[in-house]
Amino acid sequence: MAGVTVIRTMEVEAMNFKKNLKSKIRLDGLLQRVLNTIREPPEESSVDKELTREILKTTDFKYKKIGNLEFYMRPMESEIMEILVLENELPIYHTTLGDLTLRKNPHWQDLVSIRNLRKIMNDQDVLASKGRESLKRLYENALGRLDLTYTEDDIESLVIDAQLGIEQRSVKRVRESLDLFFGLLGFEPVLFKVIRPEVHMFGRPVSEREGVPLFEHLVVFNEATLSLGLRRGAFSPINDLHLDWVIRYSDGMAEADLHGTEVLEFLAEMALSQKPLVREMFIEWRPGPSDARSTNAEAGMRG
Known part of the structure; x- marks a missing residue:
């Protein structure tokens, strides 16, 4: 009975962690x-x-x-x-x-x-x-007012949920787990009108140069195939080589550094190796998802 109690306690704590993290993501929005x-x-x-x-x-x-x-x-x-x-x-x-x-x-x-x-x-x-x-x-x-502390078990539950989503062919379940990881680590959507609509990309902003955000660790999620890929390191939406990789990868012509479960494990390691990032969105106005970043990406392609 003691073992059952411990498991139930861990499940409740994991649920509370996810609930609070969802509240933070909603608050950010x-x-x-x-x-x-x-x-x-x-x-x-x-x-x-x-x-x-x-x-x-x-x-x-x-x-x-x-x-x-x-x-x-x-x-x-x-x-x-x-x-x-x-x-x-x-x-x-x-x-x-x-x-x-x-x-x-x-x-x-x-x-x-x-x-x-x-x-x-x-x-x-x-x-x-x-x-x-x-x-x-x-x-x-x-x-x-939100308890955003977490344990290794909390992070593992996010990985398991995403894996189950992939096995069950559930886009909703995979996206929910990814969104929780992204909310925890400060990843943001990176939008490109030049790629397929079912392909979604996310990166963590690290700096900005001449009004163009620079990212690290680009995560690519294809809703049609439920495939996950990750490109390690820095990424710029106006770098021709980076943009060329985006197009070729979305067309199945280029390889990512990590695939599937490897991506989830990479995100889990990031979460466990550092404190969760709180985006300082209050510092400056940012354009909506339909304008600046997609515009910058297209400008980079034309350049």
Whole structure:
């Protein structure tokens, strides 16, 4: 019975790990979508409030509506709160709820005080952040609530799930395992319009040169054949030799460094040899999947 209990405990822990990792992947996606609606300066943004609400649901900020204002707040020290006002600039303040209500929603009686007028006209003394910096705070808060630690058994379960998916000819199961690996290791889609639509490529960004991302360890997944391949080392979407390999490999004319289970084992080794990477997507706006990277790839082919 003790052995059965241990196995069940391991299964529960693996399920919790996958659940939390899926939550992180969803959080990453929400963050990127909101970032794409933010421009600088924040005053010129038209932030997606519904998506921002979805992010806020994953934090420990509590909702409160006063008049037409939507506040999300969490305690700091004494009566001081960290308060986000859900408006285009996404300002976050460190002050009391009463003080912020006075500044944001004053009554006419409040306007007879010069001290109050100064507060209403200038919030810099309590403003902590806005725009991307506020999203960074929300993201880090939400991420800190997820237990993303993992064991060798957790990683092995991802490998087994992918192997079973291949054996069962289940694209969905294979993609789910790959997506979990990619979310853990910071891999991103690398899009090329010049290859077959059933072929999907992923790489881990390592740097950027003249606006073009550089990747390492290109993973290629063919949904039609359920085949996996991996090209070791650095990869650039504007390098002619690399692009030539992509086309020849997708046509079955070139070999990958690793195949099938070897790819899964390689990803597992990466996960076990380092801490999971958290993408700093809040630093800058990134183009959507339909534009820059595919455009850069095609430009590289023409060059």
